[in-house]
Amino acid sequence: MDWMTVLVRFALYVVLMLVFGLPLFQLHALRKPERSSVLAKKFANLAVALAVVGIILSTISMVLMVKAMSGAADFSAIEEHMIEMMLTETSFGMAWCLRIAMLVLFVVAGLFVSRAHTLRLCILSLAGAVALATLSWGGHGAMDExxxxxxxxxxxxxxxxxxxxxxxxxxxxxxxxxxxxxxxxxxxxxxxxxxxxxxxxxxxxxxxxxxxxxxxxxxxxxxxxxxxxxxxxxxxxxxxxxxxxxxxxxxxxxxxxxxxxxxxxxxxxxxxxxxxxxxxxxxxxxxxxxxxxxxxxxxxxxxxxxx
Structure with a gap:
């Protein structure tokens, strides 16, 4: 059992579910004036911080996947072309690129779309949904054709x-x-x-x-x-x-x-x-x-x- 892989997978599930779920619930449950409250700002800041953590965890997961797929004995044996091949020639890699793009969009929208609170929550929910959905290409969901x-x-x-x-x-x-x-x-x-x-x-x-x-x-x-x-x-x-x-x-x-x-x-x-x-x-x-x-x-x- 590769416990490092299991731990990173678990952390990604938790973080990306929160990245998606926090803004979605605010959009669903909070009325328009409440979306600019101190409480809503706390949730937005937390979600942005989690998106940054998601980028870091995704990077670690990519390194672990490249190591596993290439059969490298240790991380120092991983070469640049292995990572490039994983990113451009596998569905896992393309889903990973999309996830990183959505998490970057999430952070940018969370930090700079500060006045249009409903619009910001819509962008965050959509970007979080896509980022979370990309995890399907790292499990049994990608096993069939x-x-x-x-x-x-x-x-x-x-x-x-x-x-x-x-x-x-x-x-x-x-x-x-x-x-x-x-x-x-x-x-x-x-x-x-x-x-x-x-x-x-x-x-x-x-x-x-x-x-x-x-x-x-x-x-x-x-x-x-x-x-x-x-x-x-x-x-x-x-x-x-x-x-x-x-x-x-x-x-x-x-x-x-x-x-x-x-x-x-x-x-x-x-x-x-x-x-x-x-x-x-x-x-x-x-x-x-x-x-x-x-x-x-x-x-x-x-x-x-x-x-």
Whole structure:
């Protein structure tokens, strides 16, 4: 097991999902005047910093891929023509170039499009979406050709974007609570409104993950469950599904129990207990999401159903 590759893959998943998910959720949940608030500026600055980290991680991932594909004994043995060949003659390399371009656009727009807040969020969301989508060419999504390959890539991209939207929303909620943005009545009202407003978006996200997840399983493994328990790939997939089910349960609790509790607490003014319960639930849900991304980074390096 190449743990360096797994670690970089995991970090890329987390960073690029946040790069996409943070501005997308602001675009979805914040009203126009709120997009120029101090809170929105904090999220924008964080997203720009993450985009820079994404460029660094992408560079490391390219070096690791060149080393693996060339069979070089160590990094010092990598020659310039190997990198050039990877960048210009492989789909992974071309996707990598597109990712870097989108991340640079993200940083430029985040830093210099400062007055048109809605336009900036649109640019950031689009650039982040494309950057995240390029990760599909580094996993099982690029294993097929023809119509089957196009279907696999499309399903993989939608799966990534749905996951990125969920991770971004979780990050927004957690950071609002961690940054103590929740003590005043206006803060509680915003938190309550965005939580309730996430219901429809959350339903679309979960539906997209279920459908594309099933398509990906069928394209990678086939219409069979044989080998799920005996192969490492299958065991990791089962662990991922268990964590996903746990996330669904926590999201349902947030939607149907904690969000109404927060809304009632906002009206009564006694919101500390509701905030604490919500914070614990969201942190647990976020931890599950991170564990899922660790598993995805791991079994993305494995052949399906291999011992």
């Amino acid at each position: 023809g119509v089957r390959g196009e279907l696999h890539l499309a399903a993989d991209i939608i799966h990534l974007l749905a996951a990125g939207a969920w991770v971004g929303a979780l990050a927004v909620f957690v950071l609002m609570l961690v940054w103590r943005y929740g003590d005043g009545p206006a803060d509680i009202a915003l938190l309550s409104r965005t939580l309730n407003g996430f219901a429809l978006m959350g339903t679309v996200i979960v539906g997209s993950l279920l459908i594309t997840g099933a398509i990906n399983y069928w394209l990678i493994v086939g219409p069979t469950f044989a080998g799920l328990l005996s192969s490492q790939y299958g065991q990791l997939l089962i662990a991922k599904l268990f964590l996903f089910a746990l996330m669904l349960a926590l999201a349902a609790a947030n939607r149907y129990r904690l969000s109404p509790l927060l809304e009632r607490a906002h009206i009564s003014g006694e919101h500390r207990e509701a905030i604490t319960a919500l914070q614990k639930s969201l942190l647990f849900e976020t931890a599950c999401a991170f564990l899922i991304l660790v598993l995805v980074a791991w079994f993305g390096t494995l052949g399906p159903m291999t011992e």
